[in-house]
Amino acid sequence: MSQDRIRQLVVTVSGVVCVFGTLLGTGVIGTRVAESSGGTLAADATLIAPASTAFSIWSVIYLGLLAYVIWQWLPAHRRDDRLRATGYLGAASMVLNAAWLMVTQVGWLWVSVAVMIALLVTLGRLVDHLARRPATSTVERVAVDGTFGLYLGWVCVATCANIAATLVASGCPPPVGRPRGRRWS
Template structure:
């Protein structure tokens, strides 16, 4: 419940993003034109994920959530320079970049979590490592991806949901798996620190 409560903020941001495009005086911009269809695909994917999860279609849910992540994240990476140099008070930063970066951040942490959950359910994790170690490997990979993407986008809207998800894992596993729990907490700290450095120290750098 704690971890998924972030969807309230994500939905609010996406509603603002939708209203931004619906207003007659919105006009066109590079970011709106370039991210319109990718965001549409991602939102359709999120809806499909809810259906596949409800129907317990485990493999399909993994495909859908990774496709949703890539549909929005790859275009944002290609627009990295435009995103970095958009001013803090620009409407595109507040009503396009922040909502979509936050959504991409949540999907960045949710997609590998979905994958390892499905692999565990199918008992498909290689026996060379324990499930806890595999989970920590996934946390480490997600952290590296988060750092790399944060360096390109340089907006805190992206790493905050990732750190939120890691803290959720810390809370959920504090009693039954303290090793994984504190690994997730450490990852949350690292993601926020690097995200803050990139955002406030390097954001204006082209």
């Protein structure tokens, strides 16, 4: 089996793992993220937690990840150097995404921070690789660069929110003020 075929299979299996994690995190087979970990990651848990509506961006990211998996299998891209440089990073990002959703299910907040930071570093490296090898088509710019750029942007915000929520849940007092409708304990 060729190295390209192995990469394609790894990316595809990672996409399936990501779907499983998503089913957990959306409450289809697990607990919704906002309700897991004792509500620590809910939209009103800290001053910098993203609003509930912000999470709709995941629909776009997940569609983009699906497009990325399909893009890898297209005959014209099977031996693409750009995909060779990013395939395993893309796969790792999908597995880390699922891992984050899984650890929040069991309330391991500090582990969720470590997983989120690993995801942030992985996506940063992936986007750096993409920037060094410009896309050759508009479809590729949208399906690959757009997906991972958006994904990285969201993970930057989510990392800050995850750390803040974990600190508050660990007993660190919030800086100043408090969100409307919620009292800090």
